[in-house]
Amino acid sequence: MVRDRSVTSFSNSTLVGRTDDMDTLNRLAHAARWGHTASAVVTGPTGMGKSTLLRAFLDGGACRHATVLHGLCEEGSSGDPLSGVRGLLGPTVQGASLEGGALLALTPGALAGEPPHARAVQRAFHGLYRLAANELSRRPLVLALDDVHHCDELSLRWLDFLLRRADGLPLLIVLTQQTEAAAHARGAPAHRALADLTAGRRTTTLRLRPLAEKDVAEAVRQFLPAPATPAFAIRAWSVTGGNPRLLGRLLRALRAEGAGSGVGDADRIAETGGRVLAAWARELLDRRPSWVGEVARAVAVLGERGADHVGSLAAVPADVVEDALTVLREAGLLTSGGGHLADGAVRAAVLAPLDGRALSGLRTRAALILSDAGRPAEEVADHLLPLPSISEPWMPGVLLEAAVLAEARGAPETAARYLYRLLEVDPDSVEVRVRLAGALAETDPAEAIGLLRGALEPSVDIRTRARIAAQFGTTCLAARENSAALGMLEGVLDALDAELGPDPLPADRELRTLVESVLMIVGSHSRSTIAATRKRAAAVTVPAGDTPAQCQKLAATAVLTALDGQAPEPAVEYALRAARSHQLPLKSLSLINSAFVLDLADRTEDAMAALDRLLRHGRENSALRTYTLALSIRALHLHGLGALPEALADAGTAVQICGAERWGEMMVLPRLALAGVLVDRGEPARAEELLTGTAPAWRDQYVWTYHRYLMAHGRSRHALGDAEGALALFRECGRSLEEAEVRHAAYLPWWAEAACVLAELGRAEEAQEPAAHGTRLARRWGTPRVLGLAALARGVATPGERGVELLGEAVRELSASPARVEHARAELVLGQALLASGELRAAREHLRAAADLAQRCGALALSQKARGALLAAGGRMRKMTASPLDLLTSMERKVAGLAAGGAKNRSIAQSLYVTVRTVETHLTSVYRKLDISDRAQLAPVLRSPGVYAERVPQEASRRRGQR
Template sequence: MVRDRSVTSFSNSTLAGRADDVETLNRLARAARWGHSGSAVVTGPTGIGKSALLSAFLGGGACRHATVLHGRCEEGVSGDPLSGVRRLLGPIVQDVPPEGGALLALTPGALAGEPPHALAVQRAFHGLYRLVANELNRRPLVLALDDVHHCDELSLRWLDFLLRRSDGLPLLIVLTQQAEATALARGAPAHRALADLTAGRRTTMLRLRPLAETDVAEVVRQYLPAPAAPAFVTRAWAVTGGNPRLLGRLLRALRAEGAGSGVGGADRIAETGGRVLAGWARELLDRRPRWVGEVARAVAVLGERDTDHLGPLAAVPADVVEDALTVLREAGLLTSGGRHLADGAVRAAVLAPLDGQALSRLRTRAALLLSDAGRPAEEVADHLLPLPSISEPWMPGVLLEAAVRAEARGAPETAARYLYRLLEVDPDSVEVRVRLAGALVETDPSEAVGLLRGALTPGVDIRTRARIAAQFGMTCLAAREGSAALGILEGVLDTLDAELGSDPLPADRELRTLVESVLMIVGSHGRSTIAAMSKRAAAMTVPEGDTPAQCQKLAAMAVLTALDGQDPKPAVKYALRAARSPQLPLKSWSLINSAFVLDLADRTEDAGAVLDRLLCHGRENSAVSTYALALSIRALHLHGRGALPDALADARTAVQICGAERWGEMVVLPRLALAGVLVDRGEAAHAEELLTGTTPVWRDHFVWTYHRYLLVQGRTRHALGDAEGALALFRECGRSLEEAGVRHAAYLPWWAEAACVLAELGRAEEAQEPAAHGTRLARRWGTPRVLGLAALARGVATPGEKGVELLGEAVRELSASPARIAHARAELVLGQALLAAGDLRAAREHLRAAADLAQRCGALALNQNARGALLAAGGRMRKMTSSPLGLLTGMERKVAALAAGGAKNRSIAQSLYITVRTVETHLTSVYRKLDISDRAQLAVVLRSPGVRAERVPREASPRRGQR
């Protein structure tokens, strides 16, 4: 009986993306009709759609005029000779006479024996060939055998026998084979027979590929009625790897759960897909030999590294491991790179047959194998972490070594995981507590404080206790609990002095210096302790800075010396020495304190270099809180220099970092830095919103954050129009700083802000008090920045020409400082004063300079104010160009042109009818705006392409002999 060519209907979704493959088979069928016999082997992993493709081909038009015989090899019958041929040719054998050799050959048991007798096999092969040849004489024949990986050897040998004798006959043989079965059957007789069959030149190998994402979209449309969201299709494709059967299972499961194909359904794919994958993995492994499962479990525990490790762990030979990996990879259970199981759910499903004890034994064996092979300690320790107990004597040593290596490569959170397991083994270990606290200081300082407090037991020797106390002090500072460390640090210092004597060994001196430096750092942060710490620092011997502890002490002394507000030279010298030694191990607070002092002293280039080193240190060591702190400090530094765009970027990054950490709410400085920048950017409302919720509950403890909060909040209130509220905040800042003993002109110059606000309110006489206070402090410190701010404060507090003169002094001083925004502000205030005095021409020059400077700095609010005042003075802004000269005032352009031409200051003064002092002021401003330092650089800038030199009026050209 000939098989009906109308095949049972099948799902079109299974054939998505298979049009080219079907056409390949159709082409072979058409060629066979004209006597070009051949064969095709369709291969691919389980579920890829081999049988569906075969059914589509057999039911298509290419087979319409052929006899189609279709059979399937069943699992477990490969030992029954010619069982595959029996299933294939059964329909036509029914019409054969009983005495025919073909019928005898297809009788079960006819070829009994191991192996069957060669003569019987030969008679059977020839009888079957005559049977098929008779059919071929009537019409073309298509023989299709499914799942030939289960087929017996003789059936495959006969198909090869038939194909070799079919030249000129209309015959096509189509076989389907599971790709992973190749590894399972390697070396078996049937496998060799199939290899001989497919080795012929007339065999086409057709390997089915996974569905593309566009094909998956087509399948989704057939399963789920609503239009599919792109995210749904992408995730479904990623989870299933484009396997049609697995995709069908996933979509049916989603449909059963009521999930649609929109974004909501896409969110369900991960969970549902995990369950589907797990079931798929169990089903596939249940049908495979036991050794495949053993290798899969070894991969689940160890990862696919190499057969040297997987083989011993799975207790199978190396060549078997390779076969098993091929099976797992072809079945889609390994990732595309082939190194790990495809999904966590698959891993769980692979390990599910093992109970807790068996799984622990497997993991212990894996760790021991890796340890004996000399693999890195972290790799071994990762297999110890899931164990219920660290029971073997060798395990703690591995965990400790892994923690040390993780710390060295800048992975504190990884180190903490190892150390927590060690702490379970020995809860009283001082070494483990101290190491764990060091790993947690950047991520969980409060937890680290508790660990160190528990390590500071009376039984610990004084040297160990001193090292722990120093770490405890710095950790308390990070946890905002600095006051808790002061008593312990002072007690340790007293004990060290008593036990070490007057002439300690160098290592002991370094230890004492370390504890002393930490005491100074912690004490300098407290409002109630900074004054006493300053006195203590003044009585100390200044270290050389040859060791890390000495550098840390030098930097702390630099801060306390600077805050005395006298000559900055000693503090600068200490700061530079503390930060100068690149070969020494970096200490964060050595760099933080050094940068702070250098910034106060207007040594901005040095301060910037130190901060860059600090940021590099934080990045390389994954010190998250240190990195965020360094970004905040650099934002303040850049703000002070007038580089608002860069300051804004640093501050925003610091705020984002803190927002992602659980300790982020405790860190205020990033928000203060960002709010300060936003005020100058004209975004005071945003700054106010940022400051809301940062109520300074720490006001009784921390000098640095509380007072900066008051100043930034005051500037914000002023920008929002609340002058009285701003004034109250500035005065509170000054009162609290005085109470804490911090009297420095450059650090948070509240007095300048207060004087300007009072002058705006028309209370110039009242402004004289903060102006006088700031002037006294500024003259002691003596840098151009503070002298300029003092002159500005006195200028706004002084009416008439004297006030204008003081404001001119402020402009001159600030133009020589790195404080570009303060300089622009002074230009604005001077321009407004000149405008009020009726000197419109001079007012316009300074207002235009203020607007130019503010625009260059990115100080949008100041720029807007200056432009408004300039318009009121009857002026207009020059069109901004790419030329550096666009930043210069008219007089500055004339002075710059003459100076670049070689004229001396006195000649320039005589030519332009101004004083030599005014020429010097203009040149200083020119150098600052153009970021140069001398006349030679000025000439280069003015000769640059696109720069048009200022034409000096004829009447102002230098006289002969005065060049």
């Protein structure tokens, strides 16, 4: 069979990356002219360009003064004695006068049939030698034999015979051989003959390696008209592994599709390369022994994790498996250093010859082999998923075990895939439905609700129904279907009380507590039910928090107690007990509820610890929805502390996650958190866009989103100059909270915002009403934050010296609180009041403090406003900082330090227990603050902060010039 040599290389006029190999052959040819007999073997995997190199050498100047004889050993010719010699010498000696031995050797079929007699072989060898010697006496001789892995044994023996007797004659023998073919020919007579031939000291072996990235770039440059972008060359090298033949096919295919070598065309390489690799795989397997295909199919089915069992599945010995893997690896079909196929298209091409029944049988056998070998259930189950049916008795047990393991390692979507197959086997199984609903709760709560409804049949035992109802309630909360959950929970709780009686067993008491805690959590979220839920909570016994269900109920009780707005101590005690308990069920809302109460009470470290614990759980268990919700709440908490860059990073990450998930539209809190930060960062227009994009269906009926939306929208309208619109939104927030009987000073202090807006509008007397309302609430709760806000509201509503005194009180109270932005705001309002009364020196002091504090918080809008007021007061802003480090938050310093040391974003994220997106957001903020463009500039700035003040104006000027 003659192969199509046109695909060996995409450019026969050049030998990209083969210069050293060509130089070696040229040196050998030059030495042979002067009587230094030598031989060379060019080896390499299929498509590595061996024949191209050989042809270029024979056509080059080094062979110009020699007789060149070139032959090809065709596939299947190894059984024809001396066929290789005939291909090498036959055409050259046609018409020549041959003696008997040479004539015998060059006559087709003369030595065929039975193994030739030794004397006939000897006579043929000597005749051929004399033929070669006659040629050598006239001029140098170069014998080139291509694809010697197909050569017959006698031809190789004669070449060895010739080399041994031609010492001192101008002879060079050049052979090409596939390395993977040598692997599966090991032990054959022809292979031993070739080993004897190349064992001599005069033989040079040239092992052709894949092309390097720079060689691929050069080859692309020569083949395609336009210069290749670095991305194009790198992707072409990655897909082809540097195999010249594959590279040629890829470039031809791309050119046929009209692609060039630009950035956009680089994106097409993977798809086109997959088709090229698949065709290459089919061609290779068609030309290889059947056992290579069997091993390839076993590898395709088992994948990387089952590499140790390829031999068992392919039913071939271990040494044959190694030979086949060598063939596949050197042909570029296996990953370098790995045991799995390089591309999905290659895998499909390898499995294509199998019909559906054969492929299912192969996968079933693979699962059994892995199961018998004690491999993890997930590895076994992965081979059951593609089967058309789960028909064997042992299969459901494997799928269930795999689902349990997937849930335990935090892979709910993987667990769901196993459970869906189980549900096909037994659609009525309550256990499978409930477990599947648990796996879907984070990713598809609506689907989970449907599954749970089907499991809540009246015929189901009440204790089982109670557990399912608790799960149904929390899932409905995620899907925004609270009303459906409340009726179900109340009915189950009544039925459970009737069943258990007045003195239930401890396990039954825990079950009842669980259902009641979920009823309290679900009821506290809806604007229409929170008041009734608070009354219900006031009548129940506060649990000790010794069990998981008690912890959940304790945290819910803490929230409902705090919303009464009385002294914070009882609610804080409940929240701390719940958050610190080792019995806390992390999948519940207990940590969120505890953090909410602790934040209201200014217990900032305790609140942050609870949220960090929940975030860690979300990361480790792939609970993406829980993680996103916790990020949003932490952003709100950080915003309240005046850590705006950190709040911006958390809220931005949460919004990005929502944008990529199916349930993202239902989660409004990330957008509300981000909008609030953007207003203080001086970007109210962006905040407005976020707020108008929140769907009312997911926003208006819930306590925790509707009122926060009104506050954030009111603040954005105020920042955009619509004071009346802002005032209307703040008053609607207060009216709705009163309707829901939520009267808490620290939770969304609309009254302080309304009082400040009214004072700006010149309606100070009207501002006294919301100020008085807030003061009553603040004195009941009693933390410095709310007392300071109340003093601020009264101060703007009170004219004259008394108003200035109240504003001074606000500054003192807020300076003792963690609310740094509110402290800066109070400093600004006090400074403005002093300026209006003519006390310029005191005004400048407070205005400068407001600008400094707001700048450090990242409240850019407030800082700018304070600077303007300071200039109006005749003051000058001192230089904010002499060091860039002073501009960075603590987290930004950590991220910047690691990045300056060379750490990649993923490594930084892992070491700081944050997401990669959070790291990216922090780095963007660092670059903006330091006025640099990339991480390469970080190290000099961080090492030499003293030069920052001189460098920044120059760098900023240069960039403005570029823009």
